[in-house]
Amino acid sequence: xRAATDLCKYLHMNADSGEALGxxxxxxxxxxxVFAMLADxxxxxxxxxxxxxxxxxxxxxxxxxxxxxxxxxxxxKLRLARIVLTRHEGTKVFYRLADEHARQLVADAxxxxxxxxxxxxxxxxxxxxxxxx
Numbered sequence: 800x801r802a803a804t805d806l807c808k809y810l811h812m813n814a815d816s817g818e819a820l821g822x823x824x825x826x827x828x829x830x831x832x833v834f835a836m837l838a839d840x841x842x843x844x845x846x847x848x849x850x851x852x853x854x855x856x857x858x859x860x861x862x863x864x865x866x867x868x869x870x871x872x873x874x875x876k877l878r879l880a881r882i883v884l885t886r887h888e889g890t891k892v893f894y895r896l897a898d899e900h901a902r903q904l905v906a907d908a909x910x911x912x913x914x915x916x917x918x919x920x921x922x923x924x925x926x927x928x929x930x931x932x
Contacts, residue, residue: 833904836880841865842873843905845894846882850902853886853895 837843844863848854856874860867874894877883882901886893896902 833880836876836882837901837904837908839873841869842877843908845870845873845877846896846901846905849883849894849896850905853893855891855893859894 837846841863845859848859848862854862856867856871859874860870863870865873874883878885881897883894884897886895
């Protein structure tokens with residue numbers, strides 16, 4: 800888990816540097832830990848639910864179809880990896896994405912999955928429709 804936190808810090812600090820990472824870079828191993836963190840359907844659903852908003856645990860539990868206790872455990876892992884942040888309002892805790900990177904990773908993974916199911920995935924049809932205007 801520490802490695803995932805270190806990767807998040809590194810990526811955040813170097814996101815705009817244009818620095819290219821090679822396949823032998825030490826951060827490749829840390830990137831694998833981020834992928835492992837996201838290799839859970841409930842966590843992916845949590846990230847999708849939080850992509851444009853912040854929500855409390857009970858609402859997230861309803862959205863992802865899991866118990867509040869299960870969602871809390873997943874959120875704790877996502878917090879340790881610095882993928883989600885919290886905000887307290889009275890006794891409620893609201894969760895939000897720490898930055899756009901997890902949202903983009905999940906979106907890209909879903910787009911890649913669409914390629915496995917279709918020669919003309921939905922995300923390409925939307926792009927082509929915009930370009931045709």
